[in-house]
Amino acid sequence: MGESRTDPALNIFEISGLAWASTVHKAAEVLANEADGDLSAYRESAQAEASRQLDAEDPQAMEAELRRAGIVDGQGAITRQWVLAVWIAASAPVKAAAVVQTQELSVHTEIGLAGGRGVGITYYRRIRHGVDGVAVTEVRNAVEVSFFREEDAWAAIRRHLPAAAERLAAPDTVIEETGPVATHAFHLEVSAAVPAADQGHHSGHLSRDAWALAERSYSIADLSREFAWRVLGAREYLASAAEKAA
Numbered sequence: 001m002g003e004s005r006t007d008p009a010l011n012i013f014e015i016s017g018l019a020w021a022s023t024v025h026k027a028a029e030v031l032a033n034e035a036d037g038d039l040s041a042y043r044e045s046a047q048a049e050a051s052r053q054l055d056a057e058d059p060q061a062m063e064a065e066l067r068r069a070g071i072v073d074g075q076g077a078i079t080r081q082w083v084l085a086v087w088i089a090a091s092a093p094v095k096a097a098a099v100v101q102t103q104e105l106s107v108h109t110e111i112g113l114a115g116g117r118g119v120g121i122t123y124y125r126r127i128r129h130g131v132d133g134v135a136v137t138e139v140r141n142a143v144e145v146s147f148f149r150e151e152d153a154w155a156a157i158r159r160h161l162p163a164a165a166e167r168l169a170a171p172d173t174v175i176e177e178t179g180p181v182a183t184h185a186f187h188l189e190v191s192a193a194v195p196a197a198d199q200g201h202h203s204g205h206l207s208r209d210a211w212a213l214a215e216r217s218y219s220i221a222d223l224s225r226e227f228a229w230r231v232l233g234a235r236e237y238l239a240s241a242a243e244k245a246a
Contacts, residue, residue, distance in 0.1 A: 009155035010120075011147040017123065019065045020143040026071075026078040027086035085145065088112040088119040093194070094234045096227070098157045099187040103129060106136075107160045113150050113231070120146040120156035153231065154224050161186065161220055162213065184213040188227065192234035194241045205237035 015023075066072045071082045092112030100107045109122040122145075126138035146156050162184060192205040207230045211223070 009148055009152035013069055013145045014142055015069055017141045017143050019062055022062060023071050023082055024086050027083045030083050085119045088114050089121050093192060093238055095191050097189045100160045101185040109157055111153055111156055113153060116150045118148045118150050118153045154227050186211045186213055190230035190234050192237045205234050207233060
C-alpha cells in the first residue's frame with residue numbers, strides 16, 4: 001500500500017483505511033481555523049465509520065505508510081497537497097457518489113470537484129444479498145485516492161464498471177439487488193451545495209438514479225453522458241445561485 005499506480009487519466013494511491021482516516025484527522029486539524037474548514041460531518045460519514053471499525057494497527061507502521069505515500073513529511077506533518085485533497089473530498093461544491101454492486105462486492109466511489117481539480121475516494125465492501133436486503137460481510141482495509149482533472153472525473157467511476165454493458169432499467173428505478181440477468185447494479189448521485197453563508201436561501205441540488213446492467217453489447221458511453229449531464233446540471237445550479245446572491 002502507499003504506492004501510486006499509473007492510469008491514463010488518474011493518479012491513484014492505495015492506502016489502508018486507517019491511514020486514510022488518519023489523513024482526514026490530520027487535515028481537519030490544519031483546516032480547523034480556516035473558512036469552510038469544518039470536516040466534522042465528513043469525519044462522521046459512513047466511510048469514516050467503516051474505517052473506525054477496522055482492527056487497529058501499529059501507529060508507527062501507519063505513520064511509515066503515510067510517509068511512503070508522501071502524505072506526511074519527515075516530521076510527520078501532513079503536506080499541503082493532501083490537505084487540499086481532503087478538503088476537496090469533504091467540501092467541494094460539486095460532489096458525486098457512485099456505487100457499483102455485484103452479488104458479492106460493493107464498490108463505493110465518492111468524488112469532489114473544485115477549481116478544475118477532482119479527488120476520488122474508493123472503498124470496497126463484501127456483501128451478501130438476502131431476504132432482508134443487502135448485508136455487509138467485510139470491509140476491505142484499503143482506500144484508493146485518485147487525483148484527476150475535473151474533465152476526467154468519469155474515469156474514476158468508469159474503471160469499476162464492466163467494459164460493456166446493457167442497461168436493463170430506466171433512470172429513477174430503485175434497484176434493491178441485481179437480478180438473475182443483471183450482473184451489476186449502478187447507483188449514481190450528483191449534488192451541489194452553495195457556501196455555508198448562503199445555505200439558508202438555497203436548499204441544494206441533488207440528482208439520483210439507478211440502473212441494472214448486464215454484460216452485453218451496450219456501450220458504457222451512455223452512462224458517461226448521464227454523468228456529464230448531471231454534473232452540468234450541478235454547475236448550472238451553482239451559477240444560478242451565485243447570480244441570485246449577487
